Amino acid sequence: MALSDEEAPQPRFPPLFSGHAAAADEDVFAIAVDRARQGTDAGLIVHRIQPDHLAAALVLAPETALEDAIAAVLVVAIGFADSFGALAPSEVAAQFDWPGGFRINGAACGGLRVAASTSDPAAEPDWLVIGIDLPFFARSTQEPGDFPNQTTLWNEGCGEIEPSLMLESWARHTLVWIHNWIEDGLAKVHSEWTGRAFGIGTETEIVLAGRRYCGQFMGLDEKGGMLLKSGNTTEVLPLTLALEDV
Helix, strand or coil: CCCCCCCCCCCCCCCCCCCEEEECCCCHEEEEEEEEHCCCCCEEEEEEEEEEEEEEEECCCCCCHHHHHHCCCHHHHHHHHHHHHHHCCCCEECCCCCCCCEECCCCCEEEEEECCCCCCCCCCCEEEEEEEEEEEECCCCCCCCCCCEEEHHHCCCCCCCCCCCHHHHHHHHHHHHHHHHHHCCHHHHHHHHHEEHHHCCCEEEECHHHHHHHEEEEEECCCCCCEEEEEEEEEECCCCHCCCCC
16 A cells, blocks of 8 residues: 555655655745745755655755855755765766756756845855756656657666655765865865766857857866856856746
């Protein structure tokens, strides 16, 4: 007999984090943003765990300007990569697309989204919300080949990973990296993210805030922005371009 949502075991989160289970038809990101606007404590993780998909959103309360706080996107991505590495077969590789995409064995597989109380890089945001979406297997309405450049964990040999365990592991590893970031600054985060970056040195195309950018992905600047070279010019795309208008 299947357990109801009330009877199902709830995820266990590390100290400083708390959980809120969303209903199957609710948008966890929207709920997290709403709770953040209401003044909820930092560390809240709104989550929706389904057999084929994991969605979660973490509320943070930065104490620095947005242009620095937005580096939390890199931190949360590394938290995912470490949790994936702890649960997945050792031969399966997790990489990052800038600003928040995930790749498993080179194919796109979920990623991050971000919103804040302000879009002013120099202002200190009241809150920052980072959402994670991860497909575990394709929905029945999708046919093989519908999305040739995208994959799922099941397609990459990770079908034994349980979404609830991934959520718990992601929370633990993310908290560790938040601590590292606070204590040691961005240098280690920068190095770790860059070491998992997909496509550095290659031509890339990206659309952010309604604008299309093309050029050679040269790496990250000191605040986590993309260095994009076109001809003899190198442009910096700040991470704040990834902010969603909520």
